[in-house]
Amino acid sequence: xxxxxxxxxxxxxxxxxxxxxxxxxxxxxxxxxxxxxxxxxxxxxxxxxxxxxxxxxxxxxxxxxxxxxxxxxxxxxxxxxxxxxxxxxxxxxxxxxxxxxxxxxxxxxxxxxxxxxxxxxxxxxxxxxxxxxxxxxxxxxxxxxxxxxxxxxxxxxxxxxxxxxxxxxxxxxxxxxxxxxxxxxxxxxxxxxxxxxxxxxxxxxxxxxxxxxxxxxxxxxxxxxxxxxxxxxxxxxxxxxxxxxxxxxxxxxxxxxxxxxxxxxxxxxxxxxxxxxxxxxxxxxxxxxxxxxxxxxxxxxxxxxxxxxxxxxxxxxxxxxxxxxxxxxxxxx
Ligand code: AQP
Numbered sequence: 001x002x003x004x005x006x007x008x009x010x011x012x013x014x015x016x017x018x019x020x021x022x023x024x025x026x027x028x029x030x031x032x033x034x035x036x037x038x039x040x041x042x043x044x045x046x047x048x049x050x051x052x053x054x055x056x057x058x059x060x061x062x063x064x065x066x067x068x069x070x071x072x073x074x075x076x077x078x079x080x081x082x083x084x085x086x087x088x089x090x091x092x093x094x095x096x097x098x099x100x101x102x103x104x105x106x107x108x109x110x111x112x113x114x115x116x117x118x119x120x121x122x123x124x125x126x127x128x129x130x131x132x133x134x135x136x137x138x139x140x141x142x143x144x145x146x147x148x149x150x151x152x153x154x155x156x157x158x159x160x161x162x163x164x165x166x167x168x169x170x171x172x173x174x175x176x177x178x179x180x181x182x183x184x185x186x187x188x189x190x191x192x193x194x195x196x197x198x199x200x201x202x203x204x205x206x207x208x209x210x211x212x213x214x215x216x217x218x219x220x221x222x223x224x225x226x227x228x229x230x231x232x233x234x235x236x237x238x239x240x241x242x243x244x245x246x247x248x249x250x251x252x253x254x255x256x257x258x259x260x261x262x263x264x265x266x267x268x269x270x271x272x273x274x275x276x277x278x279x280x281x282x283x284x285x286x287x288x289x290x291x292x293x294x295x296x297x298x299x300x301x302x303x304x305x306x307x308x309x310x311x312x313x314x315x316x317x318x319x320x321x322x323x324x325x326x327x328x329x330x331x332x333x
Contacts, residue, residue, distance in 0.1 A: 002035035006142035006178075008043035008083065008133070010201075011060040012052070015067045016209040017288070018189035018199035021255045022148030026183060028072035030146060038078035039140055039316060040068055042309070045083045045090065045132060049125035050114070050202075062305045063295070067212055069308070070294035081312035083136065088320035092135035093128070095331055099165050100131050104157055110150065134158035138165075139320040141176045149187035150198055155180040169330045186255035192226040195244025213292050216285050223249075223281045228273050235269050237261055249280060256283050 007027060009019060031038045042064045047057060061082060068080055083089050105111070108130055115122035125132075133154050137145055138161075145155055155178070162175035191197040191208040199209045207222055214222070227245045234240050240247045240261075253276075254264040268276055298305060 002037065003030065003033075003144045004140065004142050005030050005036055005038040005144050005146065005181075006041070006137050006140045007039075007146050008041040008046070008136055009064055009068075010047045011042050011044050011057060011064040012047050012050075012201050013056065013060045013063070014201040014206075014209065015064065015212045016189075016199055016201060017212070017252065017284075018148065018209065019201075020071065020212060020291075021189050021252070022150075022183070022187055023146060024068065024071045024073075026146040026181065027068075027078075030144075030181070031073060031078050038073075039142070039319075040073055040078055040080050041083050041136060041316070042068075042081070043083045043133075043136065046129060049123055049129050061309075062302060063213075063299065065305045065308055066295045066298035067291070069298055070212075070291045075308045075312065079312045079315045080308055081316040082309045085309065085313035086317045086320050088139055088317070088324035089132065089135055091324055092139055092320075092327060093132040095327060096135050096138070096161050096165065097128055097131045099168060100128075100134075100157075100161050101164075104160060105130065108153060108157065110154065130154040130157045131161065134161045137178050138162055138175045139323045140316075141323070142178045143176060144181045145178050146181040148189075149182055152180060152182060171330060174326070174330065185260065186251045189252060189255075190244060190248040192222055192248075194227065195246075195248045210284060210288065212288060213295055214288065215292065216289060219284050219288060220281045223277050223284065226277070233268055233271055233273055233276055235265055237265065249276070253280050253283065256287055 007023060009015070009023065027038065027040055030036050042061055044057065044061055065080060069075065073080060105127060111122070111127055111129070114126060134157065137158055147155060159177050162177045165175050166172060189199045191199050191203060192210070193205055193208040203209060207225055210219060210222055226249060228249070229243055229245060231243065234243070234246065240250070250261060250264055254261050257264065
């Protein structure tokens, strides 16, 4: 059955292995099932929920488009566009924020993590981030949303918002309730420096993540320095309990090889951590280098990247403005 796919990535720089294995790799697989309609958005409105340098933001927007394409998203097959170029996202987010309840948003763990200790100083945008995300998805009648595990709670909220809007305005199925598509295994890649923190663009330590623009030497160095524990490599999954760093590195290895953890453990049986790390670096170089080289090449042609966004935004605007018009009518505007 064909699916309508929508997902977004924030242009906040440093796109990393977590973004790739948790989300973008899945985008490409879904696109390659030819019957699906795919829309991938550079969510710049989301990016400004925390302070951004305007010049860097512009650069990061182009870098995100280049990364999408370098990873295998084909602008001739999928719509790639920029959220701020389609005004319906902001309009729908306002209407949906009037439908959403404070109590729902108060439960969002990502806000608590990102706002840190001083929540009073967090932007209102950061607090209402999940409502904008719901608007993004619902404007396109997306049936499926591929995301990393960290976005699961936001997706559940999106479903609640869609159902409440439909109930409030007595329209059975106007907003389609989407299904999350979260990979069963390895959907949360952790920091290379701390196995209980997710790999993240905003981590101040570059050693905590493999960036999709890293070169060979950077990859080798980061994996060499990745935190492990003093125990030997496990031979069975049960031995991974309370060993988050080992579990993370083995998860990355398995995800890159498209195999389960059991198979990787069997394959690596008898090896020590430094031999395993060498093997992990090799496979990372094999997978990441072509992406990193392609990103660099694409970034030399800014006109091409801008034209992809312009064309994609035109196509997205056609779909979103139609839905927005109906939404406004339902509300009574
Ligand atoms: N560590 C991760 N493991 C698996 N999936 C991940 N994603 C992000 N980090 C991991 C998934 O990547 C997609 C795009 O994420 P995003 O850039 O829109 O936002 P994010 O989740 O806030 O990513 P970061 O890296 O943590 O950014 P910062 O540091 O700026 O907050 C999403 O589908 C996400 O699930």
